[in-house]
Every structure is written in C-alpha cells, then in structure tokens.
Amino acid sequence: MSTEIRETEESTAAEPVRGDRDTPVFRPRADIREGKGGVTLTLEMPGVGPEGVDIDLDRRVLTIRGRGRVTRPEGFRQAYAEYAEGDYERVFTLSEEIDEAAIRAGMANGVLTLELPRAEAAKPRRIEVRAG
Amino acid sequence: MRPADACDNEVMKMQITPFLAFDADPFDPFAALRRLRPDAARGIPASDRAGAFPAVNLWQGADSIAVTAEIPGVAPADIDITVHDDRVVISGERRGPEADDEAVWLRRERAYGRFSRAIRLPYRVDPDRVEARFQDGVLRIELQRPEADKPRRIHIASA
Secondary structure, eight states, X not given: OOOOEEEOGGGGOSSOEEOTTSSEEEOOOEEEEEOSSEEEEEEEOTTOOGGXXXXXXXXXXXXXXXXXXXXXXXXXXXXXXXXXXXXXXXXXXXXXXXXXXXXXXXXETTEEEEEEEBOGGGSOOOOOOOOO | OOXXXXXXXXXXXXXXXSOXXXXXXXXXXXXHXXXXXXXXXXXXXXXXXXXXXXXXXXXXXXXXXXXXXXXXXXXXXXXXXXXXXXXXXEEEEEOOOOOOTTOEEEEEOOOOEEEEEEEEOSSOOOTTSEEEEEETTEEEEEEEOOGGGSOXXXXXXXX
16 A cells, blocks of 8 residues: 655746745755655755744645745855755645644754654554454 | 765866956956856756755855855754865765665655765865854855965055
C-alpha cells in the first residue's frame, strides 16, 4: 500500500511567478519519504524563518508558503549573483490516508519538515479468524 | 536529478584583471566580475538551478566584501569557513535522514553529503577580520581588505 501525494498541476511552473509582495515566488525543492507511520515531507526554503511559514490545508490540498527574508548587507552593492531571493510556494494533494489533525511541522535552518501520519483506518490491520 | 551524495566540488572560475582599459574606475576590482555575469540570477528560480553548491552571491563594500550563500538544512556547527589570501572556502556536510530500510522515497530533489566550494575574491582579505553569521539556511560572511593593501592616491609635489 502506497500513500499517494500528488503535486497540483498549476504549482509546477518552472518560471518564478510574481507574488503580491512584488518578489519572485520559487518552487522549493522537496523530499518525500514514506515510512511505517506515515509520510515525511521536507522542503528547502532558505531565508525563511519559523514565523515566515504558512501551511494551509483545504480538504486534501496542502499549500505551503514561505516568506523569504531579503539579505542586503548594509553599505554593500551586489557584484555577482548565482541565486535570487524571494518567497516560496508549493502545493501538494494528499491522499485520504493521512491523519490531517495529527500533522506536525518544524522549521530549522531554512528547511521545513512536515510529519504526515497515516490515518488509523488506513493502517494495515491483522484480522484474526477464530475457530467456531 | 543529482545523485544524493555528490555535491559538486567546483572552484568558481573568475578572471580578475586588475587594470582594464575602459573601466570608469580602474581601481574597482569588482568591475570584471560584474561584466562576467551581468544578470546571472534574473528570472532563474534558485531552487531549480543545477550547479555548484552552495550558490553564492557577492557584495561589494567600500573596502570589504560580503559573501552570502544558501545552505539550507545544514546546522551551523557543520559548516567550515577558511580564508587564505584572496580565497574563501565554504565546506561542510548536509546530513540526510536516518537510514530506514522500510522507508521509501516518493520524491527526492534534495542532495545530501559533503560539499566544498572555493571562491576567489577580487583581492586579498584580512583573515583576522572575518565575520560570519548563519540564519535560516543563509550564510553571510564579511571580509575586509587589509589596511596595507588599500589603493592609495599619490600626491605629486610641485617642483
């Protein structure tokens, strides 16, 4: 039995989209790993602190947004750039097997970790057959 | 997708020419850098770009340089910074999730393992005056030009 997590189509754009803050919105890199108890989702959002994360669950659509902090050292001007800063957004669709009420989230060093426990009803159960 | 344990070991190649004929300011060591990559980051999503790890931005101050780098998922204790002459090396290790034979990867976009990146700066920096801070996966290093190396205007005495 495999837990299904699908990515919602419109969130997969490779080009950054402009958010309402007039900063680019990036699609964060994600790891999804399924263990015995459920699914662990990790998302890379450098520049986002714990207070900048917004997790929204509407039915089974999980939307994760991160508000990035802009690093602009005072008295410096940019001379060379390999990465751009901005906000993050990615949308996932959960299967029914996730216990939505028990989702836990933690943010450390710019990485969001979401624990999505499998719903009790979805856990495999051993049915004992008694001799009559 | 990149293999999990193969963070790129790549030295940033930058050609720094101290005196360029058509520069507005011949003492601007960053001029060559700016010309090299005029709009490198414009329109490129940070999370979808392959390349050297970590990605860095360089900032120019009066007599100082700031290096910022995106290193999400690495604890500050796992990052090493060494400075020698005009070179700063950022190295460390990003630890992956604990081994679990029963766990199955449904999606794997992040890389784990050791990384090292050397960045050549436009000039020599004072290794005793380096400040580094790490917050929310973003490293910021400030480096100073040694007093003795600062360009000086020479006054010509009239005969």
